[in-house]
Amino acid sequence: MSLTRRTLAGLIALAPTRAWASEGPLVAAASDLTGALPVIAERFRRAGGGPVRLTFGSSGALTRQIEAGAPFEVFLSAEASLARRLVSSGRAEGPGRVYGQGRLVLFARKGSRVRPAGGSAELVRALKDGRIRRMAIANPDHAPYGRAAREALTALGVWTLAEPRLVLGDSAAQAARFALTGGADAGLLPLSLALGPELARAGAYGRIDPTLHTPLVQTAVVLRGASREGRAFFDFLASPPARAVLRDFGLAPEGDV
Amino acid sequence: MDAVAFALSFKLSLWTACLLAPIGVLVARTLAYQVRRGRAVLEGIIALPLVLPPTVLGFYLLAALGDASPLGAAWTALFGQGLVFSFEGLVAASLIANLPFAVQPALRAFEAIRPELREAAWVSGLGPWRTFWTVEAPLAWPGVLTGFILTFAHTMGEFGVVLMIGGSIPGETRTAALAIYDKVQAFDDAGAGVLAAALVAVSVVAIIAVQALGSRLARHDR
Amino acid sequence: MTAEPALSLSFRRGGPAQVAADLDLAPGEILALTGPSGAGKTTLLRVVAGLIRPGEGRIACGGEIWLDTAAGIFIPPFRRRTGLVFQAYALLPHMTALQNILMAMGDLPREQGREEAHRLMAALDLSGLENRKPANLSGGQQQRVAMARALARRPSVLLLDEPLSAVDRRTRRRVRDQLAALREAGGPPILLVTHDLEEAAGLADRLAVMEAGRILRCGPPAEVLADPQVAGVLDLG
Numbered sequence: 001m002s003l004t005r006r007t008l009a010g011l012i013a014l015a016p017t018r019a020w021a022s023e024g025p026l027v028a029a030a031s032d033l034t035g036a037l038p039v040i041a042e043r044f045r046r047a048g049g050g051p052v053r054l055t056f057g058s059s060g061a062l063t064r065q066i067e068a069g070a071p072f073e074v075f076l077s078a079e080a081s082l083a084r085r086l087v088s089s090g091r092a093e094g095p096g097r098v099y100g101q102g103r104l105v106l107f108a109r110k111g112s113r114v115r116p117a118g119g120s121a122e123l124v125r126a127l128k129d130g131r132i133r134r135m136a137i138a139n140p141d142h143a144p145y146g147r148a149a150r151e152a153l154t155a156l157g158v159w160t161l162a163e164p165r166l167v168l169g170d171s172a173a174q175a176a177r178f179a180l181t182g183g184a185d186a187g188l189l190p191l192s193l194a195l196g197p198e199l200a201r202a203g204a205y206g207r208i209d210p211t212l213h214t215p216l217v218q219t220a221v222v223l224r225g226a227s228r229e230g231r232a233f234f235d236f237l238a239s240p241p242a243r244a245v246l247r248d249f250g251l252a253p254e255g256d257v
Numbered sequence: 258m259d260a261v262a263f264a265l266s267f268k269l270s271l272w273t274a275c276l277l278a279p280i281g282v283l284v285a286r287t288l289a290y291q292v293r294r295g296r297a298v299l300e301g302i303i304a305l306p307l308v309l310p311p312t313v314l315g316f317y318l319l320a321a322l323g324d325a326s327p328l329g330a331a332w333t334a335l336f337g338q339g340l341v342f343s344f345e346g347l348v349a350a351s352l353i354a355n356l357p358f359a360v361q362p363a364l365r366a367f368e369a370i371r372p373e374l375r376e377a378a379w380v381s382g383l384g385p386w387r388t389f390w391t392v393e394a395p396l397a398w399p400g401v402l403t404g405f406i407l408t409f410a411h412t413m414g415e416f417g418v419v420l421m422i423g424g425s426i427p428g429e430t431r432t433a434a435l436a437i438y439d440k441v442q443a444f445d446d447a448g449a450g451v452l453a454a455a456l457v458a459v460s461v462v463a464i465i466a467v468q469a470l471g472s473r474l475a476r477h478d479r
Numbered sequence: 480m481t482a483e484p485a486l487s488l489s490f491r492r493g494g495p496a497q498v499a500a501d502l503d504l505a506p507g508e509i510l511a512l513t514g515p516s517g518a519g520k521t522t523l524l525r526v527v528a529g530l531i532r533p534g535e536g537r538i539a540c541g542g543e544i545w546l547d548t549a550a551g552i553f554i555p556p557f558r559r560r561t562g563l564v565f566q567a568y569a570l571l572p573h574m575t576a577l578q579n580i581l582m583a584m585g586d587l588p589r590e591q592g593r594e595e596a597h598r599l600m601a602a603l604d605l606s607g608l609e610n611r612k613p614a615n616l617s618g619g620q621q622q623r624v625a626m627a628r629a630l631a632r633r634p635s636v637l638l639l640d641e642p643l644s645a646v647d648r649r650t651r652r653r654v655r656d657q658l659a660a661l662r663e664a665g666g667p668p669i670l671l672v673t674h675d676l677e678e679a680a681g682l683a684d685r686l687a688v689m690e691a692g693r694i695l696r697c698g699p700p701a702e703v704l705a706d707p708q709v710a711g712v713l714d715l716g
Contacts (some may be wrong), residue, residue: 031442034442034444055431055439056442056443068323069323070341070426170442173443174442373565374571376563377569378571380530380556381583382557382583384555
């Protein structure tokens, strides 16, 4: 690239980015929504709802922050129990709304010896014959997808085999990062992230049988003290455009696949 | 370039460095001239944030500033919002985490002033206040400025403590360092790269400035 | 001495290096203080200046009480009118010669202070060196600036820590002349620490010999130097 083009590229890089708004209601979301929620937020803005500030993390970590007083207004949890906990403690307004179903997949990069299309069976085979030396999952202690991954591995009878080879991500998104950049040979990740452009471009996935783990009932709640704009966003999650996005990212509620 | 995150880091660093400068001078001067016994212990306590893992520091700060603590509860009562997860909470945490960076260079600078020079000022009729402005400040300012720059640069890159005390709230507590972390998780490598480059640039400028001040300190005829 | 002494000091300082002294100086008197290293000479000067606070003692100078431990009085150094010339001069390195001297004239109006400073510099052969920083002055010149600074304070007592060592002959002569002039003019009493006994004998009214923290002998230089005990302490062969 010529000097001019490089300079231009540099200047463009310095320009403020739109995607990360600096005002508007604060929304805490499970990291499996890293791809889907910005799209929903954009549609919300275009529909006249205004900017929204998104913070992603593991549902467990976000729940703890909310309990410690973090000023979020809406919380999208990857599983129902955490949302219920906030309702019981009075931090959230019950009963919340189920906005989707989380699904676990086996993911591997292109060129890997693991064939993820084989799903659970391939997972077991690749662990047993050593093709998976390191596998990324979210931290089971505070990430719902990590907990689900552990349940699935246990149900498949390969937990003791897999455990020493696990690379734990701070959140499901970080686990996806590890699976993508070569730190791990494969990963047990949210379907929603595997469908996102970065992973879809770089590898393949296969579904893990959902009966192997307790369901990931994705639940959203409005938090105490939420503003009008926050509540509007919460309501928008049930709207057709939002549901369409969720469906595209494989998060559609049970029975709506 | 996530200007909001960078501006937030800049604002946090500036507040911390500016608030710590007079505190650092006060503490350094007291240690250099007024503490005789137990000085090693005090210096050690001040240096603690340097050796403690940031998460340990963050853990204790959370206990000290959170809603359950007296300070945190008082703050919430006064301002309606908690001290943690707020910019003000970050400043409070930063002041403690950066104390050694502000105190140590200033302490070395005050110590390096020959005691005779202060005595000469006293004997010439200058009281403690005037002695400070006439003798101590002109000779120790490179050390104080070094402390300022180190505090600034260090705060720009602070991660662990900020994450634990502030979470990652856009526009409020998501500093550049945290934004890089978030962007990497969100597969925004380009965005992370630009922010990282900006932070490196700040660090390089800071190091050069500190080196220049260091040689200036050495040149001072003692 | 029948008249009121210009400086009256009496103190005891405890601790690992004990020093005790009792001295009275008449107005304009020059008293030379000598003795082996560690005898306590510099300590004595520092006690008079207020840089050391002894556990027990009384110092009165120029009509003021500077120290009276029995009455709980301790005047800090910056409120005593002392002129102290340090052994290593202690000139402020970031200030010019003139500024160093002006520093001791804080209570005078600006113009008057400047005039006085110029006059002092001329008297000590420092004209033309006003704007030089100490790093650009010779040892002798620095010493004379330190002297000028001490005099600028219009002190009630002048304290000199080895002013005549390590400087050239010209400076030594200048300083001696200045001190003699002060005595002629009925200036402050002068306490002068020195190892140069000839110089001391020529200049001082009295010589005090210190050893191990106490004054061994004090009197006219000729008498003191003839004392065999003193000869032993000072290794006069």
